Amino acid sequence: MSEFMLIKGPPGPVWPPEPSTADPESILLRMLGCLRDLDRVDARLPGAYLEMAIHHLREQFGLGGDSSGTD
Numbered sequence: 001m002s003e004f005m006l007i008k009g010p011p012g013p014v015w016p017p018e019p020s021t022a023d024p025e026s027i028l029l030r031m032l033g034c035l036r037d038l039d040r041v042d043a044r045l046p047g048a049y050l051e052m053a054i055h056h057l058r059e060q061f062g063l064g065g066d067s068s069g070t071d
Contacts, residue, residue: 024061028054 020026031054038047058064 024057025063028057028061028063031057 031050035047035050035054038050
């Protein structure tokens with residue numbers, strides 16, 4: 001085993017990050033941020049799945065129309 005694998009440093013960020021709130025609108029805003037990041041790296045298929053999840057979240061909780069600016 002490599003030496004770098006044996007050294008334990010401080011714990012890194014937890015992934016996925018734990019939501020700070022169970023508010024659907026806050027979750028939606030984080031999802032939209034992730035969608036923008038996926039668009040920046042041209043991750044089309046994951047972006048399409050996330051966009052579908054965003055659509056269903058909006059429908060389920062009545063969170064309004066598409067304001068993400070992505071198609």
